[in-house]
Amino acid sequence: GESVGLHLPTLSVQEGDNSIINCAYSNSASDYFIWYKQESGKGPQFIIDIRSNMDKRQGQRVTVLLNKTVKHLSLQIAATQPGDSAVYFCAEKRGASKIIFGSGTRLSIRP
């Protein structure tokens, strides 16, 4: 479904460790995927995107992996910092232009 869920799952990570946030999507025809970060009281902020003709894309400290066989997307954050604390959403493009968000994961950093 679209962005359902009463409670966000939480991932707790030690500062300096790597974080891996997972996302499953349902539409095998989706050809564009995006990861967003949302801090409290703010709008979502673009992190990284990937098209379906790729299986990996790297940015600064972040890597997105796409497995089309099992319809799975992951975001890896290297050397997690306190400023990475936020809710992370994956989003997929459905049809010509509709962008649908997943339910989100809250990332919590332990000092």
Place this chain on the structure above:
Amino acid sequence: NAGVMQNPRHLVRRRGQEARLRCSPMKGHSHVYWYRQLPEEGLKFMVYLQKENIIDESGMPKERFSAEFPKEGPSILRIQQVVRGDSAAYFCASSLDGGKEKLFFGSGTQLSVL
């Protein structure tokens, strides 16, 4: 280059009143999306517009809600006869080339219905 601008930042309405939420996309962007977010939940797609056209309104309630993006001026999300269940954060996003490029989000409008 200013980002996506939404106003007001906070809007309080009593039941039965009308709420008008405004969104000015990034300069050069002609594609606008509206999303609704409840606390501790994801963003739910409402409507996608291009200048003067509604492209996809499949996420918008059939009654009381409407959206427009005129040739001149901001996009407007209008909620008539608000009810308490309309209380939520409403986010607007814009893109250069709808669906092919990343969306840039505004800071949202927090609507509270008393």
